[in-house]
Amino acid sequence: MYTICPGCCTLFQVTAGQLGKAGGMVHCGECDHVYSAVDYLYEELPAAREALSGQQEVSARMQTSRPATPVAAWPGVATGMVREKDLPPAFDSLAKPLFTGDWRHEGIAWKDVLKGAGFGLLLLLLGFQWMYFNRAELSAQYYWRPALERMCDLLGCELPLRAEPEQLELLDRDVRQHPQVASALLINATFTNRSVFTQSYPLFEISFSNLAGTVVAVRRFKPSEYLAGGVDIEAGIAPDALVRVVLEVQDPGEDAVSYQFGFF
Numbered sequence: 001m002y003t004i005c006p007g008c009c010t011l012f013q014v015t016a017g018q019l020g021k022a023g024g025m026v027h028c029g030e031c032d033h034v035y036s037a038v039d040y041l042y043e044e045l046p047a048a049r050e051a052l053s054g055q056q057e058v059s060a061r062m063q064t065s066r067p068a069t070p071v072a073a074w075p076g077v078a079t080g081m082v083r084e085k086d087l088p089p090a091f092d093s094l095a096k097p098l099f100t101g102d103w104r105h106e107g108i109a110w111k112d113v114l115k116g117a118g119f120g121l122l123l124l125l126l127g128f129q130w131m132y133f134n135r136a137e138l139s140a141q142y143y144w145r146p147a148l149e150r151m152c153d154l155l156g157c158e159l160p161l162r163a164e165p166e167q168l169e170l171l172d173r174d175v176r177q178h179p180q181v182a183s184a185l186l187i188n189a190t191f192t193n194r195s196v197f198t199q200s201y202p203l204f205e206i207s208f209s210n211l212a213g214t215v216v217a218v219r220r221f222k223p224s225e226y227l228a229g230g231v232d233i234e235a236g237i238a239p240d241a242l243v244r245v246v247l248e249v250q251d252p253g254e255d256a257v258s259y260q261f262g263f264f
Contacts, residue, residue: 002048004040007033011052014041161236165202165263167195171242175259178248187247189261193237200236201227202263204245208256217252220264 003014008031018026024038042048131138131151138144145162152159171190178184187206193199201223208217223233226245237243 002042002045003037004042004048004052005031005033006035006040007031009052011048161200162195162197163200163202164195167193167199168202168237168263169194170261173261177251181248183251185249185251187245187249189245190242191245191263192242193239196239198236198238201233201243204247205262205264206247206249207260207262208252209258209260210255211257216255219249221247 001014001016001019003012003026004010005012005028007028010028010030012026012028014026014037019037019041024036025034026037027034040051042051128151131144131148138148145159148159151157168191171192173187173189175185175187178186189204203220203222204226205218205220207215207219209215223231226247227233228244228246
C-alpha cells in the first residue's frame, strides 16, 4: 500500500501493520507533518503515482498551516515509511527516508570579525570607565590597587592614598586635666604607620567608659583637628613615621573612669 503526504507530496510505502498500530496516523520523514494515511491511501503504485501527479498541482491549496509537530508529541504515530525513490526494484524492504540535502560550508566574513572586535573593544572601554569613576573606592582594596595604579600611570590620573587603620600602632598616650582650662582634658598620643606603604591620616577616636564598661562619651577627630599646624595632611603617613596627637576636650564627668583610642 502507498500513501502521499499532503504536506510535501512525498510518496511512501506503508504496511497494514503500521497503520493498524497507529490508528491510521503516520509521520512524514520529509516535512515532519502528521496526517491520516487512510485519507491518502492507494493499493497500487500506478494509482498512487497518478494521484501524486494531481496532488502536486494543487499542493499549495492542500498544505496545512499547522506547524510541524515532533513525533514524540504524537503517541502511536507510525514511522519507518519508505519513499518511492528509496525503494529497491522489488519493493520488498523497508527503510527510513534518506536525507538528500547537501551541507553548505560558509567562510567567516571580515565584517563579522570586525564586529566582534568592535564589541570586545566597547566592553573593555566600559570596564576602564567603571574603574576610573570608582577609583577612589576601589583603591582602598588591596587586590584592585595594582591595576588602578597601572591605569592611572597611563591616563595621568591620581589615586587617593591607601587606608589601612589596622596597620597603625599606638605607641604612647596620656589623658590628664587641662592645666589652664577648667573642666577640660588634655590628650597627648603618638602612633606610627607599620605598613610598607604611605597611607592617609585616619579618623582618631577616643571614648570614655564608666565602671560597668558602658561608654558614656565618644568622639572622632579629623586629621585637621588632632594634628599640629604645618603638617601636610595630603602627603599621608610614610612607613614607620611618627604622628603626634594633641587634643583639648571637655571633661566627660566623674563617671568616665577609663578611656580607649581607635583609628578609622
